[in-house]
Amino acid sequence: MSDLRLMWRNTRMVVLCAISAALYAAVLVPFKVVPLIPGVTELRPANAIPIVCSFLFGPAAAWGSAIGNMIGDFFGGVSPGDIFGFFANLAYGWIPYKVWELIGRGQSPISRSPLGILKYVIACLAASVLCADLVGWADNVLVIRPFAMLGNVIIFNNMVSALVLSPFILAAVYPRVKKGRMLYTDVMPEVKLKPVGIRAFGFALLIAGEGGAWICGNLLSTGYWAPKFLPAWMIVAPYDKPVAIIVGPFILLAFAGLFMM
């Protein structure tokens, strides 16, 4: 977590944060390829930017992703759910490099080995699921849209960009950024990693939390699961209270794990 705070002391990281945010918004606003749910979300190439920036600029990309999404929202309309969208996108830009620091073991993110690709997919999936969980949870709790609608579309949307677009951009950009000594490890050498054991435990919590939130969110918001321990008056559409009570702690668990990483 300290990296997210410390980066604000470094002018170059502040600039990289602004550039990540502007790049995200600049591709987000004009290029919307295929509407997935008209008026709600669309297949957009911009979702590749936070993943690429995360591997390059680390914490600056996390804030950049959050700010970039906020700018994008400003051009298409904001709602109370966008406050959570800010933090969901912060996680979307924060998780890939944190997970890579743990499972990548010094490997380059542009490695083409089967194990390298698998690790890359895990890092992107972990980021996409927590982002989707938080937005889906917030929109369902605020009774804007059901969790099952947004929670799954966001994962699909983010993963398509992360798998189809990001690897190509990374392959072209990463070696140049590394040569120019602009990777976050070069710009902020003062950030030290926590012991591997703590980070591995954090990663386990992250996966358990976001996985649990995703499963429970889907089952509750579609009415397939009616928990017996909740009073009957709560378990009625739009299922905002069960989603708030049951999915919320899982999301907190996921964030606790992320902070430990």
Add this chain to the structure above:
Amino acid sequence: MPIYLYIDRGTFVHRLHPTVKVFALFVMFWSVYWVDNPLALAPVGLVMLWIAQLTDSWPNFYRLRWLFAILVFTTTIAWMVFYRRGAVLVDVPIFHVSRLSLVFGIGRGIKLAELLAASVLFLSTTKIEEFTYGLQRMRVPYRVSFAISLSFRLVPLFIDSAVTIVDAQRLRGYDFNEGGPIERVRRYVPVVIPVFMGALRKANNMAMALEARGFGFSHEPTTFIDYPVTGADIIAFAFLIALGTLSFMLYWTGLGGIGPLK
């Protein structure tokens, strides 16, 4: 390519203190949130229509007219799938068409449209520097608000270079709409890479320029822009408090609900 929604007019709404405008956005969200019934959403809607007329924001509403229509339609349809309450009026597979699901769905659609309208009004009357000033007044650290402000400034620059690259690729016969959805996303690789590299070239110079001008020397830098609090700000503030209270009272008394189930 015009991306900002700001419309330069000299109305009293434009001249309001930035903190009052950010507070107004919050009050609009608050007011819309507490009310479910489409009829009970009318007062806030009317206030927004009045402000739109006053501030001459109609061009922006016209620009986003399809988004408003699609938003209300898809939200109503979505809630007719998930909000399975009340006696069924028409038997349609997957959908639960009842009076309650219809009222609930339309109410949600209007709610989202009003939230969108609030943000359009805010952006039509607020400059970026006013927004960042408002954030600073709300105790957002200077470096964070500076990064937000810089990002807003860089967006048109990057969009311009992206559009130029798209045009150049099209001139060479590159078709961005070829293939299925996944292929169409993949075809943006030759656009994103040059934009990315162009942006990175700027980063180093920008950081040096900032430090040369003393960026980070003080936590509270001086500014040329000053926004004095006027009588209009106080009246607007009182009006917003009244509007927020009215909406909460609609919820509290049950008048803002959608019927006996609320």
